[in-house]
Amino acid sequence: MPTVVQAENLRKEFGNVRALDGVSFRVDGGEWIAIMGPSGSGKTTLINILGGLDTPTAGQAIVDGTDVARLDEAGLTRFRAVKIGFIFQQFHLVPYLTAVENVMLAQYFHSTTDEKEAQQALERVGLGDRIEHLPTQLSGGEQQRVAVARALINHPKLILADEPTGNLDEANEEIVLGLLRELHSEGHTILMVTHAATIGRLADRRIEFAHGHLVQAAATSLKPELA
């Protein structure tokens, strides 16, 4: 499988704080990677840089052939719309819009909207009967499933999930993880930040961070290139 993510000596500084310090690794297409580590270790910073939400202080972050570090504001905006599907711990749905409209919003910023396709995406995550519900009318698990449908709707090259089950109870956690497993089996490339070792073990590989460094890689296929 071709390489989808290639990080080369990535560094990110916030003032005097070095959130990422020389991080290098590679992810092939179709892999499910768990990024683990304690709070403040740089996991979310890495996800933000790979997703084009932030830019590195130094180094390269190449996603599907695009060096995110070299993109301007407009380029980053387009990059996010076309290549990335985000799943956030806090769901981050637009409270004014219904479930289907939240999914269509991603379509709108990508290209054109297709309500039928958005409905099918919701049916796929088991929310066919919640299409016209507002986020406030949905449970946490249902909201996260809407976020999953939204992340998938534009067929992104990379799904970035930041603690996708962090706000869910056990039952809903299982549903969302089931969806991620399904996406993985369909060949999607997933980078998932998690604290939970049990969830991390579901991934093909685990990358562990501490103080902005990549400290450990687990699973046989992992080929970390420590700086």
Next chain:
Amino acid sequence: MFWRLVFQLLRRSRGRFAVAIFAIVSGATVISALLNLDLGVQNKLTQEFRTLGANIVISPPDVQQSVDGGSAAPVLFNEDVLQIGIESVPEANVVASAPYLYIVAKAAQKPVVMVGTLMGELRKFEPTWQLDGRWISSSDDMAGCLVGRNVARQFHLKPDSSLRLTYADRTAELTVSGVVSAGGPDDNQIFVNLPVAQRLAAIDGISVWQISAGGSSKVVAGYLARLTVALPQYQVRPIRQVAEAEGALLGRIRLLIVSMVLLILVLTALCVLGTMAALAMERRKLVGLMKSLGGSISRIVGIFLAEVGVLGAAGGLVGAILGSALSYWMGLRVFGTAIAPRWEVFPVTIVLMVLVTLTGAIPLRLLGNVKPADILRGE
């Protein structure tokens, strides 16, 4: 999806917009009422001024006519020739047009000004005169006369009284049809059909021709200019006091209305500005999320501007309707007749309110600085 987003945001945020909506509708109502008044008041005021009598007088060259004084004109001219000339300049806004002959006749050996004119037209010239008795409605009535209040008092006249007027060695026996109260020099005059005065004075001519032209000052000035060109052998003049008073009053009213409209626009913009500043802060999270989904700031702000524009247009429309009703009511209260809504006020009010709300949306510029990573981190 664009309009779906716009209307969903509007629907769910209407509570936040309450103050701005109130300001827009109130502003639009007052602006619409003022614009309706501005357009309607010209006609109403012109009508009011027309009740003051003629505003154009045509006389022979070099004659300084004292119309209200009623002194006899030293130079007379033939009304038939002049009438042809006047009728060659058509003007739809002419309220009344008539020849006048002023002579000083005698009643009981005392001089009194006698005015010969078309009595039917005189009624249109002077609609505000109070009348005790009957008007002389027929131009063939050669025996009836109207007398001014002072004349009636001086000669102890009342409706149906007889009045003998003499001029040189000729006499006219008249019956008083009515006594008029004009509140001015007209109270000292006697009014008859033109042939009665011409016969008594043995004059085949008139002193002046007077016209009461309606419409705006511009319309009257245009008519005056055309008459001047068409009647080069006569003096065509405006009656200055009426024309100037009309022009000055209209000018002041317009200045007042324009000033008030500007003030209201500024106040509305400030009110919208306050709401938008609060909304911009409130929507930082939404903007961060939209940016993370690949929304460009121009596209995102475009949605918000459309939202504000719809708000301005809807508020402008509602305000225009309410303002028309308000101006209708004000017309009834101030002028005694309704000021009909003017269709052109609707688009003007709506466009003004859209512009003012878009101006008030300047704080949305701040959203350009929103960093999605910061927002999603919860900062």
